Amino acid sequence: MEKIAVIAGVGPGLGAALARKFMQEGCHVALLSRSSAYITNLSKKLRESGRTVVPIQTDITEAEQVAQSFARIRETLGDPDILVHNAGNPAWGSFANLTPQAFERAWRVCALGGFLCSQQVVPGMLKKAGGTLLFTGATSAVRGRADALAFSSAKFAVRGFAASLAREIGPHGIHVAHVIIDGIIDTPGIHQRYKLAKDEPLLQSDAIADTYWALIQQKRSAWTFEVDIRPHNEEFFT
Numbered sequence: 001m002e003k004i005a006v007i008a009g010v011g012p013g014l015g016a017a018l019a020r021k022f023m024q025e026g027c028h029v030a031l032l033s034r035s036s037a038y039i040t041n042l043s044k045k046l047r048e049s050g051r052t053v054v055p056i057q058t059d060i061t062e063a064e065q066v067a068q069s070f071a072r073i074r075e076t077l078g079d080p081d082i083l084v085h086n087a088g089n090p091a092w093g094s095f096a097n098l099t100p101q102a103f104e105r106a107w108r109v110c111a112l113g114g115f116l117c118s119q120q121v122v123p124g125m126l127k128k129a130g131g132t133l134l135f136t137g138a139t140s141a142v143r144g145r146a147d148a149l150a151f152s153s154a155k156f157a158v159r160g161f162a163a164s165l166a167r168e169i170g171p172h173g174i175h176v177a178h179v180i181i182d183g184i185i186d187t188p189g190i191h192q193r194y195k196l197a198k199d200e201p202l203l204q205s206d207a208i209a210d211t212y213w214a215l216i217q218q219k220r221s222a223w224t225f226e227v228d229i230r231p232h233n234e235e236f237f238t
Helices: 014-024 036-049 063-076 100-128 149-172 190-194 205-217
Strands: 004-008 028-033 053-057 082-085 131-138 174-181 226-229
Touching (some): 100 131, 100 174, 131 205, 149 174
Parallel strands (some): 004 028, 004 082, 082 131
16 A cells, blocks of 8 residues: 655655655655755656655754644645654754754754654544654653753754654554664765775765665564664774
8 A cells, every 4th residue: 555654854865765765655845945956856756656656845843843744744745654754953062162053053953853843643543543743853862962052952862752642652553763874874965074994984975765665664563663774884893
């Protein structure tokens, strides 16, 4: 049976890879992003698969915008079977330089955005007694780091929200999982942006997307709540 997937937070890295993977597996997909230009161009390429793709410019920190976007999704595609909350707002900077606005923005994108999107899909999933919610986490979701106070606290909040939600709606047949991205994703310009060494081990977006799809395919008797994804690194194995 064809599934309806919503990806909140779509860029040229993991978000785009998830869209490609889901459509390859027969899903109809809605793409939410603050940048309408990128998801519009991406949608043109994805439509070649023959599946329906709906790009919707959305600021997921605004409740009214989120509600309007999901109303359009339900009208165009139906009740979503899959939600991936993939949005983030790093707000790098030391404690001394971190502003209240930057701190709040990180929380609003990560935690509040995840809550608002979940609110829109859970009722439909409860009616069907099935569905999957996947939350993209990071190393900072389990281990705080210097110069990432806003990001770390926001990702900790997402992990806590996902764990609580899993306990509440899991018994009703809805799979909630948290994916820790423990490494740097290989995206255009990443080496220049972070001044990485040429041999820096990087995560490949398409490979990560395979793991997300594997979570969606899991049987209820053996659901995974949390998976830790990291690139091959010889130091890790020694």
